Amino acid sequence: MIKATICLMFFVLVGCSTDMLSLSPKTSLGELQAFDTKDRVIGQVNGMYASMKSGNYLGGRFQVYNDVRADNFLPKSTNGVTNYQTWNHSVITSTNEVINLWGAVYAAVNAINIFLEGLDSNWKAGTLTGKITDAEYSQFKSEALTLRAICYFDLLMLYAQPYNKDNGASPGVPLRLKANKTGEENDLARSKVSEVYTQILADLNAAEPLAIDKYTTNLLNTTRIHKNTIIAFKTRVYLHKGDFTAAQTEGAKIVSATAPYGAATGVPIGLNATFAGIWATPYTTKESVFSMPFTDTNLPGTQNSLAWYNNPSSNEAYYLTTTPGSTFSQMDATDARKMLFSTGTVSGTTVYFCGKYPSFTIQSDYAPIIRYSEVMLNYAEAIVRGGNAVTQKAVDLLNAVRTRSFPTGVYTLASFSTVKAFLDAMLLERSIEFLGEGLRNMDLMRTYSTIPAKSGTSAGSVSAIAPGTPTYIWPIPSSELDINKLMTGN
Numbered sequence: 212m213i214k215a216t217i218c219l220m221f222f223v224l225v226g227c228s229t230d231m232l233s234l235s236p237k238t239s240l241g242e243l244q245a246f247d248t249k250d251r252v253i254g255q256v257n258g259m260y261a262s263m264k265s266g267n268y269l270g271g272r273f274q275v276y277n278d279v280r281a282d283n284f285l286p287k288s289t290n291g292v293t294n295y296q297t298w299n300h301s302v303i304t305s306t307n308e309v310i311n312l313w314g315a316v317y318a319a320v321n322a323i324n325i326f327l328e329g330l331d332s333n334w335k336a337g338t339l340t341g342k343i344t345d346a347e348y349s350q351f352k353s354e355a356l357t358l359r360a361i362c363y364f365d366l367l368m369l370y371a372q373p374y375n376k377d378n379g380a381s382p383g384v385p386l387r388l389k390a391n392k393t394g395e396e397n398d399l400a401r402s403k404v405s406e407v408y409t410q411i412l413a414d415l416n417a418a419e420p421l422a423i424d425k426y427t428t429n430l431l432n433t434t435r436i437h438k439n440t441i442i443a444f445k446t447r448v449y450l451h452k453g454d455f456t457a458a459q460t461e462g463a464k465i466v467s468a469t470a471p472y473g474a475a476t477g478v479p480i481g482l483n484a485t486f487a488g489i490w491a492t493p494y495t496t497k498e499s500v501f502s503m504p505f506t507d508t509n510l511p512g513t514q515n516s517l518a519w520y521n522n523p524s525s526n527e528a529y530y531l532t533t534t535p536g537s538t539f540s541q542m543d544a545t546d547a548r549k550m551l552f553s554t555g556t557v558s559g560t561t562v563y564f565c566g567k568y569p570s571f572t573i574q575s576d577y578a579p580i581i582r583y584s585e586v587m588l589n590y591a592e593a594i595v596r597g598g599n600a601v602t603q604k605a606v607d608l609l610n611a612v613r614t615r616s617f618p619t620g621v622y623t624l625a626s627f628s629t630v631k632a633f634l635d636a637m638l639l640e641r642s643i644e645f646l647g648e649g650l651r652n653m654d655l656m657r658t659y660s661t662i663p664a665k666s667g668t669s670a671g672s673v674s675a676i677a678p679g680t681p682t683y684i685w686p687i688p689s690s691e692l693d694i695n696k697l698m699t700g701n
Contacts, residue, residue, distance in 0.1 A: 246333040249342045255326045256351050259358055260434070262322045264503035266515025267315035270578055273365060274649030275520045275529075276308060281651040282663035283538050283642065284529035286670045287557055293514055293527040298665075299673045300682040304689040304700070312369065313688045316362050317387065323359045325390040327352065346423075353421035354436040357444070360414040361580070363407055364448060369685045370701070371404050373656045374452050376678065379405025382699060386410055400697040408452050415445050425478040429495040432478045433577075434504045439465050439477045443500045443581055446589040451657045455597030462590030472587060472611055473497070480583045486547045486616045490567045494577035500586070503578040516574040521565040521647050523555025530555065530562040531646070532665065538642040539563065547616035548643055558669055565647035579648050584612045588644070592637050601633045609633075613640055656684075 245251055264270045272294075278284055279298040289295050296302045302309050333339045334348055343351070363384065372381035383404040389396070402410075422438040442464050449458035465474040473481025483489050483498040494502060505511060519525050531552070533539045542549040551566040568576040591608035595601055606622050613620050627633040638658070642651055655662055659678045666672035676682055687700045 246329055246339060246342075252330070252339070252343055252351065255329075256354060259319070259323050259326055259355060260503075262315075262319040263358055263361070264505075264511070264578065265315045265319070266511035267311045268319065268365075269503050269580060270505070270511030271515045271517045271520070272308065272312060272315075274517060274578065274647070276312065276369065277649035277652040278647060279520075279529055280662065281655055282665055283532055283646060283651055285532055285562075285665065285668040286527075286529050287525075288527040289670050290527050293520070295670070298529070299671065300662075300676055302682075302685055304686045304692065309685050310688040310690045313366070313691060316366055320359060320362045320387055321391050323355050323362070324388065325392070327355045327359075328390045330355070349421040350423045353418040353423070353441070356414040356418040357422075357436045357441050360411045360418070360448075361444065363411050364444075364451075367404060367407055368653050368656065370687060371407070372684060373659050374404055374408060375657055375659045379403055379408055379452075382701075383407040385695070385698070394694070397694045398697045399695060401699060408448070411448055412445070415441055415448065419445075424476070429497075430493070430504070433495040433499045433502050436501070437478050439474055439480055440501045440581075443480070443583070443586045446586050446593070447581065450589045450593055451653070453596075455593040458589060458593035459597055462586060462593060466587055466590050466608070470607070470611060472608065473583075480586075482583055482587070482611060482615055484615075487551055489582070490551070490569070490576070498583045499577070499579065500583055501580040503580065505575045505577060507573045507575050510574055511578070516568070516576070517578055517647065518568040518571045518574045518576050521568050522571040523553055523562075523564050524571045528555075528564060530557060530564050533563065534666070538639065538646065541639060542643055543617055543620060545617065545619065546643070548646070567647050582645075582648075584615075584644055585641075585650070587612055588637065588641055592634070595630060595633050595637075599630055601627045601630060605633070609637060609640060612644060616644075 245255060266272060275294060276297050279286070279294055280300070284298070286295055286298050292307065294308060296306050297308055330348070330351060339348065363386070366384045371383045381404050382401040384401055384407060385399040386402045386407060387399060388410070418436075419438060419441045422436065422441055424438055426432050426435060426437065442461050445461040446458050449455070449461060465480065466472050467475050471481060473479055479497055480500050481497050483496040489496050489498055494504070505516075510516065514527065519527065520529055522528055523530075531537075531539045539549075552563045553566040553569075554561055554563055556562070570576045587608045591605040594605040601624060603624055606624055606627075610622055613622070622636070627636065638654060641654055645651065652662070661678065662676040662683070664673060664675040684701055687698060692698050692700060
């Protein structure tokens, strides 16, 4: 892991190659020069984002792992390189995806920590005077803190028990908050899940007042952290933590009280007029709160992109479960989200694929991290869970998302005789809305629900995975267990 993290520190300045074995000279060069011009500071900011959008992480793989672990997708292929073990819950400590995701996320964390330490030390020493402004210092710091929070949240989603299991008392992940430039600091014990959430929220709450209100282009507003990005992500974090009062507080900051419910300040995020428009170039609608961008010269890599796993042209794509009771089977034929699906053939049978990522030839679709529709649904769910009652406001927010694509599917208060009926409808709506975006497994985990069984494919059937069973979460990778003497497994 150390070689990868050191490499990430320098790829903006000096490049990175697999034969860069002499780390000390490169580290010294980087520390001396990394902050000597504004362009190099900005280069490091861009480098943090580049590490986040690795194909092994938010460039595609993280979203796919969370999709195929759950119940909506079936594999065309049993190729172990393309997540088959994740789909059938047979990953072990040495499985590629278990090792590669962990390494990619911690590499991003280390790149962020290196930047944060360098930014703060140079700022305090006055060596950045005349190079960046006070506002730029605050902005860059807010971006780094937010990206680190996202990294730690994402690690919890696969490698730790949900907060809801025991109020966060289970082992989480090591909290690496200092730059690691040698192998001397590899040994670090796991923090509790609750402690990791505390750090995530500390980073986000520190970042929010420092953050820029908005950028000058839609591209930057979609692909860089701003104040409303941070608030939006906090609605997700608090919902997972079960702090529904805080989730409502954050939601109320950016979800206006009346339709169309868009943000009144900062970047004017809100629902896009059409569902299909979100997934078309230039991928920068007001609904795309935060996405990882790609172009034909900057791609997530072979067998990593979201198009690779969701397009019928791919031999290793995953298609949709259509059996009775599945998310697909519960969608109305007139729902625009269902009409976005594409079709293909598997073993002579017509099957359906998520149509959100059509750029298979180039594979330059943006990778979504959080959309405004999720913020609205997070807010609505927090209202109902927090008050243990279905309210008109919660129904209105749910309807706003639902009827954008399914105009005749309007709910009323009378549609829900119990809180459970509303929550069941909410979880189904989320499963429909976010197909192919990696939220389904996260929703199952945060509610401490059974991961449903999967069948109907030549790749075999998979039994349901109940909470508390060994395969409910991923194992800690052997790569970490081998180098970290204080690490314990799952």
